[in-house]
Amino acid sequence: MSPAFYDASCPELQSVVRRGMAQAVQKEARMGASILRLFFHDCFVNGCDASVLLDDTANFTGEKNAGPNANSLRGYEVIDAIKAQVEASCKATVSCADIVALAARDAVSLVGTRFSLSLFLASWPVALLTVAACVQLGGPSWTVQLGRRDGLSASQNAANANLPPPDARLPDLLARFSDKGLDARALTALSGAHTVGWARCTTFRTHIYNDTGNEAVDAAFATQIRAKACPSAGGDGNLAPLELRAPAAFDNGYFQDLVARRVLLRSDQELYGSGVGNGSTDALVRAYAANATLFAVDFAAAMVRMGNLALTGKNGEVRLNCRRVN
Numbered sequence: 318m319s320p321a322f323y324d325a326s327c328p329e330l331q332s333v334v335r336r337g338m339a340q341a342v343q344k345e346a347r348m349g350a351s352i353l354r355l356f357f358h359d360c361f362v363n364g365c366d367a368s369v370l371l372d373d374t375a376n377f378t379g380e381k382n383a384g385p386n387a388n389s390l391r392g393y394e395v396i397d398a399i400k401a402q403v404e405a406s407c408k409a410t411v412s413c414a415d416i417v418a419l420a421a422r423d424a425v426s427l428v429g430t431r432f433s434l435s436l437f438l439a440s441w442p443v444a445l446l447t448v449a450a451c452v453q454l455g456g457p458s459w460t461v462q463l464g465r466r467d468g469l470s471a472s473q474n475a476a477n478a479n480l481p482p483p484d485a486r487l488p489d490l491l492a493r494f495s496d497k498g499l500d501a502r503a504l505t506a507l508s509g510a511h512t513v514g515w516a517r518c519t520t521f522r523t524h525i526y527n528d529t530g531n532e533a534v535d536a537a538f539a540t541q542i543r544a545k546a547c548p549s550a551g552g553d554g555n556l557a558p559l560e561l562r563a564p565a566a567f568d569n570g571y572f573q574d575l576v577a578r579r580v581l582l583r584s585d586q587e588l589y590g591s592g593v594g595n596g597s598t599d600a601l602v603r604a605y606a607a608n609a610t611l612f613a614v615d616f617a618a619a620m621v622r623m624g625n626l627a628l629t630g631k632n633g634e635v636r637l638n639c640r641r642v643n
């Protein structure tokens with residue numbers, strides 16, 4: 318793979334994807350977070366081969382209805398729209414897997430732009446301040462390696478087996494990431510993606526009501542979330558921001574929340590103070606909580622590593638429609 322893979326065959330690729338993502342985030346601010354998660358769920362099942370985008374067929378049951386994805390994973394239509402734009406410029410050239418990888422990179426740097434634009438429109442005299450806010454809200458960027466091929470199949474079972482559940486404990490998380498060649502540092506940095514986006518009550522109810530001891534939640538936080546977003550019964554689909562401190566910014570507030578035990582998912586809290594894993598992730602969480610730049614650098618590096626779990630060469634194909642094999 319190489320960042321220059323499409324330089325000759327599709328020189329406008331990166332600007333087409335960027336424009337598509339900017340439009341999608343403009344329409345719905347949450348979409349940046351949703352596309353970032355889509356990339357993670359693609360890469361963790363058969364590698365980053367766009368298998369997550371395949372609709373079910375007579376030959377296989379795909380990943381879209383696997384437990385972690387059903388009624389949860391979002392953004393398929395955004396990738397469809399970008400793919401259509403890319404096909405219009407460069408026919409049968411760019412894989413869906415590469416489009417998702419580029420879209421996820423752009424998603425992170427675009428976080429908060431809609432928020433900033435509305436601030437700008439509401440108060441043009443403080444435009445300079447707003448531009449500064451915009452710079453701070455977006456996350457890091459990185460050079461995307463390209464040349465991924467699209468998979469020929471998808472597997473619901475593989476998605477259920479590979480994607481970590483929200484009640485996972487640290488040894489399980491470490492093992493699942495290690496299976497993909499990703500160490501504790503990559504696990505901790507990548508989990509920082511939960512600085513943006515939303516979760517449904519059903520995914521965090523057990524944590525905020527029942528977890529005790531090393532997994533306990535700050536009492537005031539639990540009271541607030543229970544009342545606002547997650548009753549003990551019902552309201553399964555109610556949404557809460559994964560990071561309450563500054564949900565519209567891609568920052569290191571998530572790690573400060575871990576230290577304060579103010580996060581929604583048990584799998585997140587496991588990274589700090591769980592008492593297992595020799596404290597390897599505790600030290601990283603403290604380091605990221607104290608140093609936003611260190612988090613940004615490590616997050617970008619870990620996204621590149623995760624993105625390298627790819628099909629290349631003559632394997633797979635370049636799909637014409639991301640939802641089905643050619």
Ligand code: HEM
Pocket residue numbers: 347350351352353354357388389390391481482483484485490507508510511513514515516517518520559582584
């Ligand atoms: C470490 C194990 C992880 C677990 C157990 C986990 C679990 C979850 C769960 C349960 C949700 C909420 C889903 C819902 O309510 O429908 C979520 C949302 C999200 N996850 Fe993760 N996740 C993990 C790692 C990651 C990684 C590595 C990334 C990206 C690099 C990521 C990005 C996101 C984003 C951005 C959202 C919000 C999506 C939206 O608002 O549409 N997660 N995750």
